[in-house]
Amino acid sequence: xxxxxxxxxxxxxxxxxxxxxxxxxxxxxxxxxxxxxxxxxxxxxxxxxxxxxxxxxxxxxxxxxxxxxxxxxxxxxxxxxxxxxxxxxxxxxxxxxxxxxxxxxxxxxxxxxxxxxxxxxxxxxxxxxxxxxxxxxxxxxxxxxxxxxxxxxxxxxxxxxxxxxxxxxxxxxxxxxxxxxxxxxxxxxxxxxxxxxxxxxxxxxxxxxxxxxxxxxxxxxxxxxxxxxxxxxxxxxxxxxxxxxxxxxxxxxxxxxxxxxxxxxxxxxxxx
Numbered sequence: 001x002x003x004x005x006x007x008x009x010x011x012x013x014x015x016x017x018x019x020x021x022x023x024x025x026x027x028x029x030x031x032x033x034x035x036x037x038x039x040x041x042x043x044x045x046x047x048x049x050x051x052x053x054x055x056x057x058x059x060x061x062x063x064x065x066x067x068x069x070x071x072x073x074x075x076x077x078x079x080x081x082x083x084x085x086x087x088x089x090x091x092x093x094x095x096x097x098x099x100x101x102x103x104x105x106x107x108x109x110x111x112x113x114x115x116x117x118x119x120x121x122x123x124x125x126x127x128x129x130x131x132x133x134x135x136x137x138x139x140x141x142x143x144x145x146x147x148x149x150x151x152x153x154x155x156x157x158x159x160x161x162x163x164x165x166x167x168x169x170x171x172x173x174x175x176x177x178x179x180x181x182x183x184x185x186x187x188x189x190x191x192x193x194x195x196x197x198x199x200x201x202x203x204x205x206x207x208x209x210x211x212x213x214x215x216x217x218x219x220x221x222x223x224x225x226x227x228x229x230x231x232x233x234x235x236x237x238x239x240x241x242x243x244x245x246x247x248x249x250x251x252x253x254x255x256x257x258x259x260x261x262x263x264x265x266x267x268x269x270x271x272x
Contacts, residue, residue, distance in 0.1 A: 001025050002047070002160055002191050007056035009042055016042040018215040019056070024208070026158050029182055029192040031202040034212035035236050040195045041082060043212070044164045047193060048079040060160060074102040078152040079162040080145055082195075086133060092144045093129040096120055099151030111155075119150040122181055124174065138169040146178060153190070161185060163194040167201070179205045203227055203251040211235045227251040 002024040009017040017039045024030045032040050045051040046058060049065050058065040060076060068076070078099070086095065096119065100112045108116070120126045123143045128136060133144060146166060153159035163182065167175040179194075183205055186192045196202045202209055203223045211219040211226060213235050219226040232240045232253065239256040 001059075001061065002193070003059040004047070005057045005059070007043075007046060007053045007058060009046055009051060010054040015054075016215050017046065017053075020212075020215075020217045021056075022208075022210055022217065022220055024191050024193060026189045026191050027186055028207040029186045029194065029205060030208045030210060031206035032193065032195045032210045032212060033199060033202055033235065038212040038235075039215035040212055041164060042215070044079070044162055044193070044195060047160075048077065048162055049073055050079075061158070071102060074152065075156060075159075076153070077160040077162065078149045080149040080164060080166050082164040082168070090133050091129065092125060092131050092133050092136065092140075093120070095133050095144050096125070096147045096151055099148040102152065115151055115154045116147075119147040119154055123147040123150070124177065139171060139174060142166070142169050143174060143178075150181075150185075157189045158191070160191045160193070163192070165195050165197065167196070167198075175201065199227065199232070199253045203253065204248070223251050227253060 004020060004022050007017060007020050008015055020043065022030070032043065034040050042051070046053055047065075049068065052066055060068070065073075093116065096116050097108065097112075099119075100108055100116060104112055117126070120129060123146050125140070125143050125147050128140060128144060133141060136144065149161070149163075153161060161182070166182075167178050170178065175198075179201060182192050182194060186207070206223055208221060209219070209223055209226050210217060211231060218235055219231045228242050229240055232238060232242070241254045241256065243252045243254070244250070245252045
């Protein structure tokens, strides 16, 4: 289980995350929603162990996250960052192989290669294996990075998978495939935390949703509990109609049009 207790993170005198608490159990996907600057990526850096809380505690499998040695943590947690900059001319398969580095010293075993092949197959990147990573489209690069991250924990049930905007740059087919894959891993006992910008994708795939604003937890619960017109306006300052999809029984969010009058008022405010 991933447990976050009253966590605050400060950069200088500014608190980017403020007194946030929640828990995610094996078998669950928790999606983090919020406007730009809400503290989503800062929270993800805390959950990955990249940053340490200024206050509060984070536990993974009952053990303080900060107490894990780097190698042990790499065998229990994998993160797909929002930006993954690679300038060297690696083949796509070599990028995926990097995910297995914590598992071997000199050469990957047959088991490692089997996992590399499996994750490339499920992410639709097998045909890219011998291509230069630098020649791939943004969406293809994103899928290769996803395969790399999955390779790291594919054979470790109960591991923590952190996905920071995993479907950005992907077309609708691979967005659905990626989140369906995350759901499949959750069903196998993985703990999944994902940052998404698309509220409807969150509604479709999340077991629980954490809504942040100004670094604070404003709402936390199932999609049915937290996705409503009031919460969406409170967090995003956007009016929306919320319906129940009769086929899936999931919430369907439709933002309302911004009137010309509102736009004109905002323009006047900017120019005054």
